[in-house]
Amino acid sequence: MSLPPEPRANPDLVGHGEAQRQLEAAARSGRLHHAWLLAGAPGIGKATLAWRFARWLLADMPRGEVPLHLPPGHPVFRRVAAGAHADVLALTPGGEGRKRRTIAVEDAREAVRFLTLTPAEGGWRVVLIDEPETMEAASANTLLKTLEEPNRRTVLLLASSAPGRLLPTIRSRCRRLDLFPLDAPEMEGLLARWLPDLPGEDRGRLARLAEGAPGRALLLAEGEGVELAKLAEKTLASLPRIDALALADRITGKDGAGFAPFFALLTRAMQAALREAAAGGGAEGWVAARPLGAWAEAAAEIARLAETAERLSLDRRQAVIEAMRLLRG
Numbered sequence: 001m002s003l004p005p006e007p008r009a010n011p012d013l014v015g016h017g018e019a020q021r022q023l024e025a026a027a028r029s030g031r032l033h034h035a036w037l038l039a040g041a042p043g044i045g046k047a048t049l050a051w052r053f054a055r056w057l058l059a060d061m062p063r064g065e066v067p068l069h070l071p072p073g074h075p076v077f078r079r080v081a082a083g084a085h086a087d088v089l090a091l092t093p094g095g096e097g098r099k100r101r102t103i104a105v106e107d108a109r110e111a112v113r114f115l116t117l118t119p120a121e122g123g124w125r126v127v128l129i130d131e132p133e134t135m136e137a138a139s140a141n142t143l144l145k146t147l148e149e150p151n152r153r154t155v156l157l158l159a160s161s162a163p164g165r166l167l168p169t170i171r172s173r174c175r176r177l178d179l180f181p182l183d184a185p186e187m188e189g190l191l192a193r194w195l196p197d198l199p200g201e202d203r204g205r206l207a208r209l210a211e212g213a214p215g216r217a218l219l220l221a222e223g224e225g226v227e228l229a230k231l232a233e234k235t236l237a238s239l240p241r242i243d244a245l246a247l248a249d250r251i252t253g254k255d256g257a258g259f260a261p262f263f264a265l266l267t268r269a270m271q272a273a274l275r276e277a278a279a280g281g282g283a284e285g286w287v288a289a290r291p292l293g294a295w296a297e298a299a300a301e302i303a304r305l306a307e308t309a310e311r312l313s314l315d316r317r318q319a320v321i322e323a324m325r326l327l328r329g
Helices: 017-028 046-058 075-081 105-116 137-148 168-172 184-194 200-210 214-222 225-237 244-252 259-278 285-289 292-311 316-328
Strands: 035-039 088-091 125-130 154-160 175-178
Touching (some): 017 046, 017 175, 046 125, 046 154, 137 168, 200 214, 244 259, 244 316, 292 316
Parallel strands (some): 035 154
16 A cells, blocks of 8 residues: 555645646735635545645745645745744644544644744644544634734634534634546546555445545544445345344454444445436335435434544443444434
């Protein structure tokens, strides 16, 4: 497996050309908005785009044929990649294992303080916030004052997979930029480069499961993504006979790493089957047991249940059992 570097050190961004052009045009206009909300599915490339824009901005916006491009040999690129540039600060959620992952109020205060300082290199000060939806209420309120009264030549880049969970007052003060799934040829090219030893059939399956999100494809490839997808399909095919206890043991065992991917794959499989049935295609056998609307409600409830259990570190085993009850009806 030939993995790409982490976002702050990744020189490549496949797709999202329109988003890059919008950021470049805004910066060159001389009226760059002080806060941007980069929204899109997990693994779509939000953080990679944010770091790409930050490096380019800190390097005084060099011109080139490729938007926002800065070569890896550039001094600014090297210092940002090494975490050694004085004018950029990154906030990411803390918390490991079963502990809730959050951006603490102390980190938000540090970001506010950082943005009040004069740029060390005379250009811009940039703060990148990954998963801002994980901010505690106090963190969000701390950040809000900076959004309301921004300092000159400062930029906040919020990379969010769930912008609806941000305070409305934060969303209203950001310029939103949506990132969309990569198309099939782009995904196939990336997976062929990153996973050259994986059989083509498995790469195709990963591409379909990832739904145009490269980061999601890598997570699935690194873990048990393909096996969990098969388990999700088997679970639906076996309805209404499900051994909920055995399933709970399977996906919550060890470190529980299979919990969130399984439920993401399960609800995605349900939604895909329902879309096909609604369009008049061949419906899966389990779909006929209930009206499509009832299945759609069950899928949404299962997704909420799994997300809440993950976010609040609730009993995952009990969440599995409750989800299977919802499936059985």
